[in-house]
Amino acid sequence: MKKWLLITAILLSFSDVRSQGRPNILWIVSEDNTTMLGSYGDQFATTPNLDKFAAESIRYKNAFSTAPVCAPSRNTLITGMYPPSLGTEHMRSVYPAPDFVKFFPRYLREAGYYTTNNAKKDYNTTDQLEAWDESSNKATYKNRKPGQPFFAVFNLNVSHESSLHEPVASLKHDPEKVPLPPYHPATTELKHDWAQYYDKLEEMDRQFAALLRELQDGGLAENTVVFYYADNGGVLARSKRFMYESGLHVPLIIHLPPKYAHLAKNKQGTVSDRLVTFLDFAPTVLSLVDIKIPDYMQGGAFLGKQQKPEPAYAYGFRGRMDERIDMSRSVRDKKYRYIRNYLPNKIYGQFLEYLWRAPSVKSWEDLYKAGKLNAVQSKFWEAKPAEELFDVETDPHNIHNLAEDPKYKAELVRLKKANDQWIRESKDIGFIPEAILYGIAKKTPLYDYARSGKYDFEKIITTADIATSRNPVHSKELIKRLSDPDPVVRYWAATGLTILKESSAKAPLIKVLSDPEVAVRIAAAEALYITGADKSAAVATLTDALKSANPYARLQALNVLDLTGKDAKPALDLVKKIADQKAEMFDYDVRAAKVLVERVGKEE
Structure with missing residues (x-):
């Protein structure tokens, strides 16, 4: 013992x-x-x-x-x-x-x-x-x-x-x-x-x-x-x-x-x-x-x-948040924060069911709709610039965007370069729309896919960059890239035409409505609707996308339909079916559908 x-x-x-x-x-x-x-x-x-x-x-x-x-x-x-x-x-x-x-x-x-x-x-x-x-x-x-x-x-x-x-x-x-x-x-x-x-x-x-x-x-x-x-x-x-x-x-x-x-x-x-x-x-x-x-x-x-x-540098990112699609990257040093918004057509304050549960959010939104806010308070409810730059020492609340100020051009170029370098070094796969990622991830980890040789990173990044720059000089190139063999390139080309509101691209966009990839069809439909080139064809394509077995394709379509107001009525029966689903793990398309049903109902 x-x-x-x-x-x-x-x-x-x-x-x-x-x-x-x-x-x-x-x-x-x-x-x-x-x-x-x-x-x-x-x-x-x-x-x-x-x-x-x-x-x-x-x-x-x-x-x-x-x-x-x-x-x-x-x-x-x-x-x-x-x-x-x-x-x-x-x-x-x-x-x-x-x-x-x-x-x-x-x-x-x-x-x-x-x-x-x-x-x-x-x-x-x-x-x-x-x-x-x-x-x-x-x-x-x-x-x-x-x-x-x-x-x-x-x-x-x-x-x-x-x-x-x-x-x-x-x-x-x-x-x-x-x-x-x-x-x-x-x-x-x-x-x-x-x-x-x-x-x-x-x-x-x-x-x-x-x-x-x-x-x-x-x-x-x-x-x-x-x-x-x-x-x-x-x-x-x-x-x-x-x-x-x-x-x-x-x-x-x-x-x-x-x-x-x-x-x-x-x-x-x-x-x-x-x-x-x-x-x-x-x-x-x-x-x-x-x-x-x-x-x-x-x-x-x-x-x-x-x-x-x-x-x-310290790097940051944003992808889809709950039921709303968005994409940004950020670089921070000890004095400046740089933000690159890759979907600048999306307003900051997209409706999120969970966020809106706080009473304060609606009170802020109501004042904006009533036209009772100043420029700083209104910005949250408006579309984003492609680039933002803030001096965090003098502007801790990040309300003064210096990106277009010539005095800060050197800082803007430096931080933009740091962002570009980081997304390349890390092989940032977030440039693939989630409806496509969802299918890839069923077969292989996305990290491995990004390094498999199948991810045409340089072409995709270049397309995303010109598509989201808000520069009309890129319109012709974006129209050309609508027929690229890579569906991710086609997606960004269509998205770029939405951002630019390029109405001259009607014919090539209508052609893309028959694209084999649903995420590309939805992006083309968004461009056709936002530019006013063919709203009925756009809504028909978005309605058809709601039948997809891919939940992120449904969510992408619902995000676009949310912009169409009463024009979404032809899709309403399918939207209601999605809203009535009881998803165990994935319910963001359900949330988006419920919101859309309520909004369209109010407009009737």
Whole structure:
């Protein structure tokens, strides 16, 4: 008996040594909030616990989500890869990653760590259950073996967008004193939602403190590196889902206890201006625990033994958000944010059923429709420019677009070049319309397809660039490319004619209505409708597309039909059938159909 007790003691001692050699890692993640904390200079915020934590930790002033929404940004976090290179940029598209991509907690688990997730996954790709020892709302590092190091994630949902869907009667923060951004008019609903959101952040701060206290009470603080960050910006309209600072700039505060302080170049209690994105989080955790970083990861560690030099730029992206199709890319350095809008014909404020559940959004829209907004407040409800450039130091709300200002031409060219280089290096597959991606993904991971030689990247990127530049000089070339052998090229050519409202392309566009690829037919129909060249043929083609078995083709058609108002009536029976469906996983075409039924009904 004594012999077994001795062996057990030796094993526990070995585990303790292992734990001391490799730190525990605790992630505390809040949802849908940008840098609205006292430690980041927000004087209206009530976040004393996070402010105290920041004073004793490293606060990163230039940390960014790669996407302004949860699922694609979490895909970046869990893979260490850029979703447009994986084909996982679209909201809850769940396309598979290639076999070699492991959710990074699996590397820790294989190295002896106990890995837990409480409780949100939402990784926008096929799940990998082997990444976690526990993943549920009861998961906790407390269930590990004695002395076993852990990696634990706790997700604080209290600040999520849904917290604004129902107004509360009693508020702690005064709506009449709440600081509004210049793009929001001072409606009663907006003031209330902002105040309610600050209340939710205060509660989030208390929940953060409880998790930290639990760590300290367990005697684990001195062996644990603690990350606090938000999963994307947010949460009122024009923040979450949008490519501005309010959607992409996130708080990041990291505490390294004294025994691990040497793993950071910054001292605790200081501020780092290093550019950091979610691409860097997976390699950083592996670096902290001294596990070799896989070569496929696209970010760079900023802590630990495998630190990389600071990147020159932070990259961001936007694909489809819920039921609305859009596409943008962004580049950020320490002073400027550049945004390239690849569907500039789409207004910023496309109707999203989930976003509109907040009372404030409709109040803003109603004032626009009544013509009671100034130019800054109206912009959200209008079409986008192809390019945007903001000086984030002097214009933190991103309301003064400098892209056409000659004084900033050098910066515009530099950042545009950085964007072009990045989409090429990452083989950004987001330029393929999702109705086509959907079919490809059934046969092969989209990452592999992009590198198979079948993706004519240069021709597609060149076509997308001229199609979305809003330059009429490209009209003839776009008409020519309507007959290109590549359907993605044909799609962008038709889209470019929509953006330019090129009415002289009627004959070639009508020919494309017989294209073998449904996404191309829909794009041609949109051009014919928007230019007024043949509205009846356009609506007939869109109506036929609703019969497709491809849900993203149906969604693409519904997005266009939503622009046609009462002209959509011939499609209404099919739209109603889609609206009545009960989809288990994919319901965005159902959402779009329900909205269209309601809108057409109002116009009758």
